[in-house]
Amino acid sequence: MKRVLTTCEFCGCGCNFYLGVEDGKVVAIYPSVSHPISQGRLCIKGWQGHEYIHSPERLTTPLIKKGNRFREASWDEAYELIVDKFNQIRTRYGNDSIAVFSSAKCTNEENYLMQKFARACLGTNNVDHCARLCHASTVVGLATTFGSGAMTNSINEIAGAEVIFIIGSNTTEQHPLIGDRVLRAIEKGAKVIVADPRETQLAKLCSLYLMHKPGSDVALLNGMMNAIIAEGLEDKEFIAERTEGFESLKETVADYTPEKSSAITSVPEEKIVEAARIYSRSKKSIIIYSMGITQHTTGVDNVMTTANLAMLTGNVGKEFTGVDPLRGQNNVQGACDVGALPNVFSGYQAVTDEKLRNKFEKAWKVTLPPQPGLTLVEMLNSALEGSLRAMYIMGENPMVSDPDINHVEKSLKALDFLVVQDIFLTETATLADVVLPGVSFAEKDGTFTSTERRIQRVRKAIEPLGDSKPDWKIITELSSRLGYRMDYSSPAEIMDEIAKLTPIYGGVSYSRLESFGLQWPCPSPDHPGTPYLHKGSFTRGLGKFSPADYKTPAELPSHDYPFVLTTGRVGFHYHTGTMTRKDWALEREYPTGYVEVNSQDAKQLGIKNGQTAKVISRRGEISLSLKSVDTIAKGVVFIPFHFAEAAANKLTAANLDPVAKIPEYKVCAVRLEKG
């Protein structure tokens, strides 16, 4: 049996395991014991989630739509059709009439090429990916306050913290090996505070649980800061030396007395004060957050407010402290890092900055567009309006993952031409004019960057199935045929180009990644990488307090839609389930969706546990089985979004944060009826 060490393809923890290969097939998994994060451990997806690689449903040849059906096609035919259509559309409607969805599932090298393809080959900055839907608010919020939009500290520091404040993260289910560190910290006596509208596993194991209302995060955090300042628990020295804007913060939070904060959040006053004391009294306090913070119309405000709290107490810029947004996808950090975003090149270098743009123009030998492109949800809106005519989607499934799917479907159908590159004929791919078969992580080389900024190798273990090709290869071939030559012999060569143009990746090369990678910033070949950020001074110099007032979510419960729907995930599935739902063990645990309802609400509705409920919003309705629980607040219901046949996103609204343009997946109004 051949064994190939690689990085897990599911979440942002970045675990490493060996793929056991026999007769060209992946047949076994061995967690790496010496890897700093996995340490010989994995979650169920890491152990069991790879059966999809050899699924008979894998795409193994390009497909071209004829009428309503697909026919198999050669690569030449598929490329020629795409080149013809793209050229026609560009000539008629201009470069910005085409947009590209890149993929947080794909490698850094592929994401880098995809944004280069959009910018250098198509001449548009219309490139985005699903980071828009999960942590766009983090990228903006932490860049504003700290100067860098990434997890400040390292995963292993969590086990050494004295206080861990988890807000809007179901850590043991969604980042299991980070959950492992939280559990280790608890074992060692750390105090854990959990704030979540759902009583998660950690909420049951923590020292203090705050069940706050969905969307009331700013009010809760401001209330804590009010109590900290009232009791003189702020770190005056840190505030004086390392930050600016404290007076405006003080002024804003003065209004959020525990009483007011409690009225907005539903959390008892004394718990708000207790949380404030626990968090501020330790000098080893870590904040962990995830999509409970980011996926709101106030996402940026939420993120900045967590940063304010950390700065107020001096819990940032040191080991065992920090603000730790947990990135969801295996490579969503990397896809952002290498510029699969409409406003920045790799390394968060703004496309509007002439000097930086000139650097890329020189390297890429082409003139580049100076205006930022469209964000993901804006692309779909533009498609419906008619200004966007074609899209090229790689490894994303917006027909399940994006808010308000009925709208997504109309938008994609309104396009003149849609290309989808994936490993399965997803709900999105079925709408395409041309489908290109990419490959799984087991069939290609590359790198993923984990949530702790760790750039790690992905190693090819098996040959691509059928006629499928590594995604990076497809992008280079298509680009060359469209007249912008891309010649790379390997992903290592692409990384060399990334390193040359991207200061935070400047010292990265494949030879340096052999032993479990490097954490950026790593500006030069002799730089050891950076376990935690903002040591001594913030990336932007002084940390900037950025106070925000509480704003209500965009869609509130009403007479006709009396419940708040909040969406999320289960630990056994990944995103739209295209991979995990093909695995016997994972599918057996959760074969389909469900709606979680407070038992008292369920009783009032007259719907019993296990019975079918119809959930209706202003945008759509779905039917699914009701789960009656005591672990969710009254008036709030929860639906995991993995399941296309009961798609939570038929209900959600595309209400966006005004700056980060992230949709509010965590709050919309619904009603429930007996199904």
Add this chain to the structure above:
Amino acid sequence: MKILSKSNLVPFLEGLGLEFKVNAPLYEGQDVLFGDLDSSKLATDFIGKPRLSPKEYSFPQRERLFTFKNNGGVEIEAHLNETKRVIWGIRPCDLYGLKFLDMVYLSDYVDPYYQARRSNTILLGLNCNKAEESCFCSSIGTGPFAREAFDLLFTDLGDVFLVEIGSKAGKKLIEKQANLFTNATSKDEKQAGILEEKSKKTFKTYIDLGKVEAKIAGASSSPVWAEEAAKCILCGGCNWVCPTCYCFNIEDVTSGDKTQRVRYWDSCQLGGFTQMAAMNSRATQAERLRQRIYHKFSYNPDKYGGEIGCTGCGRCIDVCPAGINIAYILRRVAN
């Protein structure tokens, strides 16, 4: 008893390679994993155990059992793996694990797939001169030095290995390469005895097996089950790494006109376990955790003449992201 100098280990194993597929612990970077013999990576001085036991050479993580297709009648092709195999470097805990699996798969009902692999496999053990933190085989009685279930047993005496013969098959392996071996002296055997005593002193994890056996039946309502199960993150790791866990699920994978029946390791900690028989009869995680421990320390001994379904390897402790520790649970049960 024989002596093999350390410099002759690779020639011996490579010699075996002419007739057998040889598997051994290998260094992959800093990890130790069982693999196909590669003398440049051979791990002889590792402490403790590879994360997965060599169980998978007899009972793989994923095994194609047979392929069938409908061509008027049903045509079936079985995939029995009869590779002639020698595994070197098996720890005493893992030797016991294989002995236990043999009882399960080769007694009342003989599993032909397991039998095909196992009956063609020769087991060469390697005693442990030092325990890892999680090891508790000395409490179970399966180690640190093996007493049974090997064809040959190696003890590291420093420059040489003392080699004990456990079966005719083992003896034959030595005879074929007799020039590599010399006879052991009583001094060598005495040294091995001293090393065993020294090794026993390196254990940090203990349980009182007698007390566990006496008290386990009465511990079913202990709060320990719910307390520990509350932390479980449902990874199944304790089952995947266990050298004695033998539960599996089967799946039919159809591609074109052919269907493969595939067997996978399964986990009793998952809610969907035994769903093919309607449901997991243990509704809560506490009951599932209790079942895992009871199965090993109560039901198995009842069924297999007192043989315990735990090897004391401690892998389930090391692999658990929630810090659920079988030794801690057993100590609670015993008290």
